[in-house]
Amino acid sequence: MAFDFQNPGAFRLLAIVAILAVVAALGILARRRALGRFASHPMLIRIAPHISLFRPAIRAGLATFALLSLVFAIADPRWGVRYVEVDRGGGMDVIFTVDVSRSMLAGDATPSRLDRSRSLIEEAVASMTGDRVGLVDFAGTATVRSPLTLNYDAFEDALDELTPRSAARGGSMLGDAIRVAADAFGSDEPGGKAIVILTDGEDMESFPVEAAEAARRDHGVRIYTVGIGDDEDGGRIPVSRDGQPGWLQYENQEVWSKMDPSLLEAVAAAGGGVFVPAGTSLVDLGEFFAEWITAIDLRDRDEGTARRTIPRFQWFAGIALVLLIIEMLVGERRRRPAKPTRPLESERMNA
DSSP states (O other): OOEEESOGGGGGHHHHHHHHHHHHHHHHHHHHHHHHHHOOHHHHHHHOTTBOSSHHHHHHHHHHHHHHHHHHHHTOEEEEEEEEEEOOTTOOEEEEEEEOSGGGGOSSSSSOHHHHHHHHHHHHHHTOSSOEEEEEEESSSEEEEEEEESOHHHHHHHHHTOOGGGSSSOSOOHHHHHHHHHHTTOOOOOSSEEEEEEEOOOOSSOOHHHHHHHHHHHHOOEEEEEEESOSSSOEEOEEEETTEEEEOEETTEEOEEOOOHHHHHHHHHHTTSOEEEEETSOOOHHHHHHHHHTTSOOOOOOOEEEEEEEEOHHHHHHHHHHHHHHHHHHOSBOSSOOOOOOOOHHHHHHO
């Protein structure tokens, strides 16, 4: 059974939940110590029968589990599948081409250029309906990771697996990536085809501008480039030496990688597309897609069947709501006075 989280980044909130739980536990312990200094437990029940030592802990536990359920709801869990008919009239074929070279680990676009690229693609795919998507990654070589498909879940699974280690060879051959992506369409019928490249623009003389011109001329493909990274100060590239974190160096100097907007702009122009200077900012790639669609000659499609995982966040949101309601109903004080306990030793002696 397929099971995944559409928004796994939400689990970072678990750290906040843990901190709140610890603070609540410390507060409950401090309250108990203060009451213990005031009176013993039997005496406390007699003089303040409405005070409960356990209800605050119960309420804190309920609130903690409610927050945990809410975090799981925000993470958008999905399991089970359903198949829906998709009208592909006017649909596009889009191949996302992602740079997985080592420079994409630079943290100027947080958390890294590669992670930012994944997020932008996920946003773009979320805005698409009836469009086939494919995935190519590249460094020293270019590889098709997902052929064109309507199965967005399978596409995103392939997207999640991209790392610098997924490329067979190091380097950055942007031109080769364009050629591989253009061939992946499998048809020279013009219109309705786009390559979206997410990269910092570093290239090792693979003639990307010429490749973009050929893709446009021979395959009828439009090419869009999305520049990821700082084009002024750049970012350092993290490496590990003997298990110790550090920065990539060349001739004992730290390497600072910068995004190359001029090359990416030239590639987009040669491919009849647009250059998007995302840089280190959060951009809405889905909004750009809405604008690009008007510039692409769409061709008619037949209806197709798309596989979708079923959202289940409602269950966790419902559990959180129920737990919060119970937490409010419990209260911190007893509703009825506690039953009288046995007389205290001092009372028996005075009797």
